[in-house]
Amino acid sequence: MDFKTFGNQKNPSLLLLHGLAMTWKSFDEIVPLLMDDYFLVIPVLDGHNPDNRSNFQTVQEEAEKIEKKVVDDFDRHLSGVLGFSLGGTIAIELLTRNKIQMDRVILDGACASTPGSLSRPYASMWISMLSKFSPL
Numbered sequence: 001m002d003f004k005t006f007g008n009q010k011n012p013s014l015l016l017l018h019g020l021a022m023t024w025k026s027f028d029e030i031v032p033l034l035m036d037d038y039f040l041v042i043p044v045l046d047g048h049n050p051d052n053r054s055n056f057q058t059v060q061e062e063a064e065k066i067e068k069k070v071v072d073d074f075d076r077h078l079s080g081v082l083g084f085s086l087g088g089t090i091a092i093e094l095l096t097r098n099k100i101q102m103d104r105v106i107l108d109g110a111c112a113s114t115p116g117s118l119s120r121p122y123a124s125m126w127i128s129m130l131s132k133f134s135p136l
Helices: 059-074 086-097 116-131
Strands: 002-006 013-017 039-044 077-084 101-108
Touching: 013 059, 013 086, 039 059, 059 077, 059 086, 077 086, 086 101
Parallel strands: 013 039, 013 077, 077 101
Antiparallel strands: 002 039
8 A cells, every 4th residue: 555645744634535546646636735734645445556556455455555554654643534435435444443532524325234144135136126128
């Protein structure tokens, strides 16, 4: 995992987490709007960096790498976190682990639960529903 940073380190820190099949460049439009007032930290999630081949393994592993960066470089504290899609799910993982302090968290399209014991019934239901449609 790589980290892109923008702005002055003396400003409040914002962690921006991109979504699945996106890159850190999905924040290109908002970086110039925020970098004068905030120090922006944008992880390039494993498996999402065209310049560095890596494989995304789990949300938990990505969260661990981000935690290490925040602990080492930001004294366990972020002023804010913005996560969408996969990034939102990673933000939820960071929240539940409770190893770093985040003053504000904004989530968009995050997956916050798993079906657990309902996985098989849901899978059977979806297969049944999909089998009623003819292929295109």
